[in-house]
Amino acid sequence: MIGFIGLGIMGNHMAENLLDNGQELIVHNRTKAKADNLLNKGAKWAESPAQVAKEANVIFTMLTNEAAVEGMAFGDNGFLNGDMKGKLWVDCSTVDPKFSELMARESEAYHVRFLDAPVSGSKIPAQKGELIFLVGGNEADLKEIRPLLEIMGKAIQYHGVNGKGSSMKLVINLMLAQSMAAFSEAIHFGEAIGLEKETVIDTLLNSPTAAPILKLKRDKLLNNEFAEEFPLEHMHKDLNLVAQAAYASNTAMPVANATKELFGMAKQKGLGRKDLSAIYQYITERE
Numbered sequence: 001m002i003g004f005i006g007l008g009i010m011g012n013h014m015a016e017n018l019l020d021n022g023q024e025l026i027v028h029n030r031t032k033a034k035a036d037n038l039l040n041k042g043a044k045w046a047e048s049p050a051q052v053a054k055e056a057n058v059i060f061t062m063l064t065n066e067a068a069v070e071g072m073a074f075g076d077n078g079f080l081n082g083d084m085k086g087k088l089w090v091d092c093s094t095v096d097p098k099f100s101e102l103m104a105r106e107s108e109a110y111h112v113r114f115l116d117a118p119v120s121g122s123k124i125p126a127q128k129g130e131l132i133f134l135v136g137g138n139e140a141d142l143k144e145i146r147p148l149l150e151i152m153g154k155a156i157q158y159h160g161v162n163g164k165g166s167s168m169k170l171v172i173n174l175m176l177a178q179s180m181a182a183f184s185e186a187i188h189f190g191e192a193i194g195l196e197k198e199t200v201i202d203t204l205l206n207s208p209t210a211a212p213i214l215k216l217k218r219d220k221l222l223n224n225e226f227a228e229e230f231p232l233e234h235m236h237k238d239l240n241l242v243a244q245a246a247y248a249s250n251t252a253m254p255v256a257n258a259t260k261e262l263f264g265m266a267k268q269k270g271l272g273r274k275d276l277s278a279i280y281q282y283i284t285e286r287e
């Protein structure tokens with residue numbers, strides 16, 4: 001039996017792919033209603049994270065941030081207290097690499113094996129089972145769960161010891177945030193000096209200067225439609241993780257910090273639960 005905790009945008013699709021591929025699943029989420037589609041397909045509901053641990057051999061977590069992960073892992077009803085001895089915990093949440101290292105040490109104290117396995121790819125890749133897993137931890141543990149990751153993803157990258165998966169994830173998201181902001185500003189500039197929006201977008205997307213991932217955001221920007229795939233507030237959180245990790249390693253990150261504040265301002269304006277591409281809306285808004 002596989003346990004899945006955290007059934008938001010990403011976790012729900014990931015769990016659904018496991019179910020659709022014949023895996024038996026026990027699930028838990030703070031908001032039970034988000035599990036409905038999975039329960040209708042035969043997943044079992046656990047009243048607490050501890051119950052997930054009791055019945056599952058492997059537990060996946062896909063939660064917003066460190067506080068949410070700690071809330072589910074520890075405490076009387078936490079899964080680490082739920083008969084996890086010898087089992088494997090795979091945390092797919094995007095968190096500080098130091099936090100992943102800490103969770104690995106905490107897990108060891110509970111005789112639990114731990115992998116950090118955050119993902120690259122958003123709602124649609126999660127839906128299609130085309131995520132890229134960035135894994136840190138023991139390679140033998142990764143081998144054990146590789147078939148499950150292959151159901152949910154199209155690539156599994158091993159990056160080294162615990163924390164390295166989370167480290168790689170921050171590097172990738174830093175590039176994504178900066179690319180998204182730079183692309184938005186370039187379109188805004190093009191329009192301001194008299195070019196047509198669609199022409200600017202398509203010319204940039206077909207030039208080597210644009211990151212390939214931006215193609216996925218073309219229609220959102222063109223139509224000013226920013227329904228969330230990757231919530232903007234999560235990107236703000238990730239940029240904050242970048243800033244923290246950079247500070248801790250005595251590294252100056254001027255562009256990253258400016259980008260972080262840009263996303264923070266957009267969040268402050270109420271765009272937190274829109275897609276990260278809504279940074280275009282924030283940049284282009286005029287009184």
Ligand SMILES: NC(=O)c1ccc[n+]([C@@H]2O[C@H](COP(=O)([O-])OP(=O)(O)OC[C@H]3O[C@@H](n4cnc5c(N)ncnc54)[C@H](OP(=O)(O)O)[C@@H]3O)[C@@H](O)[C@H]2O)c1
Binds near residue numbers: 031064120
């Ligand atoms: N969306 C993306 O494109 C994407 C891509 C790659 C990585 N990620 C990362 O994947 C993780 C999940 O993202 P998502 O987009 O699926 O987020 P989401 O839709 O906001 O879901 C967040 C999940 O965390 C739970 N949660 C939040 N705070 C909690 C708390 N204090 N206690 C218990 N549970 C809590 C939520 O429970 P409720 O349902 O009760 O709110 C939900 O299950 C994040 O770390 C994000 O940065 C996201």
